[in-house]
Amino acid sequence: MAEILRVEDLRVSYHGRDHTVRAVDGVSFGVEPGRTLAIVGESGCGKTTIALATLGLVPSPGRIDGGRVLFEGRDLLGMKDGDLRPLRGRAISMIFQDPSSGLNPVLTVGSQLDEMIRTHTAVSKREARRMTLEALRRQRLADPERVVDAYPFQLSGGMCQRVMIAIATVLRPKVIIADEPTSALDVTQQAVVLRDLDGLREHLGAAIVLITHDLGVVAGMADDVAVMYGGRIVERASAADVFARPRHPYSAGLMAARPRVDRPDERLTPIRGAPPEPGSTAPECAFLPRCPKAISICRSEPWPALVEVAEAHHAACFNPMFQPEAAPARRG
Numbered sequence: 001m002a003e004i005l006r007v008e009d010l011r012v013s014y015h016g017r018d019h020t021v022r023a024v025d026g027v028s029f030g031v032e033p034g035r036t037l038a039i040v041g042e043s044g045c046g047k048t049t050i051a052l053a054t055l056g057l058v059p060s061p062g063r064i065d066g067g068r069v070l071f072e073g074r075d076l077l078g079m080k081d082g083d084l085r086p087l088r089g090r091a092i093s094m095i096f097q098d099p100s101s102g103l104n105p106v107l108t109v110g111s112q113l114d115e116m117i118r119t120h121t122a123v124s125k126r127e128a129r130r131m132t133l134e135a136l137r138r139q140r141l142a143d144p145e146r147v148v149d150a151y152p153f154q155l156s157g158g159m160c161q162r163v164m165i166a167i168a169t170v171l172r173p174k175v176i177i178a179d180e181p182t183s184a185l186d187v188t189q190q191a192v193v194l195r196d197l198d199g200l201r202e203h204l205g206a207a208i209v210l211i212t213h214d215l216g217v218v219a220g221m222a223d224d225v226a227v228m229y230g231g232r233i234v235e236r237a238s239a240a241d242v243f244a245r246p247r248h249p250y251s252a253g254l255m256a257a258r259p260r261v262d263r264p265d266e267r268l269t270p271i272r273g274a275p276p277e278p279g280s281t282a283p284e285c286a287f288l289p290r291c292p293k294a295i296s297i298c299r300s301e302p303w304p305a306l307v308e309v310a311e312a313h314h315a316a317c318f319n320p321m322f323q324p325e326a327a328p329a330r331r332g
C-alpha cells in the first residue's frame with residue numbers, strides 16, 4: 001500500500017546565541033495506512049523535533065533547514081499555515097509528550113474538545129458535546145461529566161494525558177503521531193491507551209508514528225522501527241528484524257540492554273558512554289566513541305549513509321552486524 005506520510009531528508013536546527021544544534025540531520029521514513037512505525041532512541045536524539053516539524057510546529061529558536069513532509073503526496077512544509085491548520089487534528093494529529101504543551105490551561109477540557117470538533121466539522125453544539133463525552137468515555141476517564149467542566153490544572157498528569165489523547169483521536173485522523181503517549185501513565189493505564197491506539201490503527205486504518213524509548217511498547221505494537229542516534233536514523237527495518245537481527249551496533253546495544261520478561265534475573269548490558277553532545281559537528285560516525293565494532297574506516301571517513309544491508313533492512317554503518325558470509329569464490 002502507498003505511504004500516507006513520507007518524510008524526506010528532513011533537517012531541523014535550533015539556533016542559540018553562541019551555537020547551533022542540528023537536532024535532525026537528514027531523516028527519511030514513511031508509514032502506510034494501518035501500520036505503526038516506532039521511532040526509538042536515547043533522550044535528545046531528535047524524536048520530538050521530527051514530530052513537531054511534521055506538523056509545522058517547531059518552536060523558536062528552531063528552524064527547518066530542508067526536506068519534505070508528504071501527506072497523501074502534498075508537501076506540508078511548503079504549505080501556508082492557513083492551509084495546514086485544517087489538516088492538523090483532523091487528518092494528522094499529535095499526542096504530545098508533555099500534556100502542558102498540548103492543553104490550553106485557561107480552557108475547560110470540554111471546551112477544548114468541542115472547539116476541535118466544531119473547527120473541523122459542521123456539527124451542532126449539542127452533537128459536539130455528545131462526541132466530547134464519548135471521546136472522554138473511550139479514554140476510560142471516570143466521571144466524564146465532571147471532567148468535561150474541569151480545567152487541566154484540576155486533573156492529574158495521567159488524566160491530562162488521556163484528555164490529550166481524546167482530543168487527538170476524536171476526529172479519527174488518518175495519521176497519529178504519538179510522542180511518548182504513555183510516559184505519564186501507570187502500567188495499567190499504559191496498556192489501555194496502547195490498546196486504544198492500536199484499535200484506531202486496526203479499525204480505521206490510521207497510520208501511527210509512535211515515538212518511544214520503551215522497547216517493550218515497540219515489541220508489542222510496532223510493525224516497523226526507525227532507530228535514531230544523534231539526529232539521524234541509523235537503522236530502519238521491520239520490528240521483527242530489528243529485534244531478531246539488529247544490524248547497527250547501537251541498535252544491538254539497545255536490544256541487549258532491554259529487560260527480558262522471560263529472563264528477569266539476567267543482568268542487563270547497559271550501553272557504555274554518553275550520547276553525542278548536542279550540536280557536535282564531528283564528521284565521523286557519532287557512535288564511534290561508544291562503538292564496540294568500530295574499524296579503521298570509521299575513523300577516517302564521514303558518517304556512513306543509511307543503505308540497504310539486507311532485504312528491506314537499512315543501516316548506517318561501515319561494519320553492519322550479522323552480515324551474511326560472502327559466498328566462497330568459485331575456482332576457475
Ligand SMILES: Nc1ncnc2c1ncn2[C@@H]1O[C@H](COP(=O)(O)OP(=O)(O)OP(=O)(O)O)[C@@H](O)[C@H]1O
Nearest residue numbers: 014021023042043044045046047048049060061278
Ligand atoms: N527549544 C529548543 N531550543 C534549543 N534546543 C532544543 C530545543 N528543543 C530541543 N532542542 C535540542 O534538540 C535536540 C533534540 O531534542 P528532542 O527534544 O527532539 O529530542 P528527543 O529525542 O525527543 O528527546 P527526549 O527523549 O528527551 O524527549 C536536543 O539536543 C535538544 O537539546
Ligand code: SF4
Nearest residue numbers: 285288291298317318
Ligand atoms: S560506522 Fe563504525 S563506529 Fe559507526 S556504528 Fe558502524 S562500526 Fe561503529
Ligand SMILES: [Mg+2]
Nearest residue numbers: 047048049097
Ligand atoms: Mg522528546
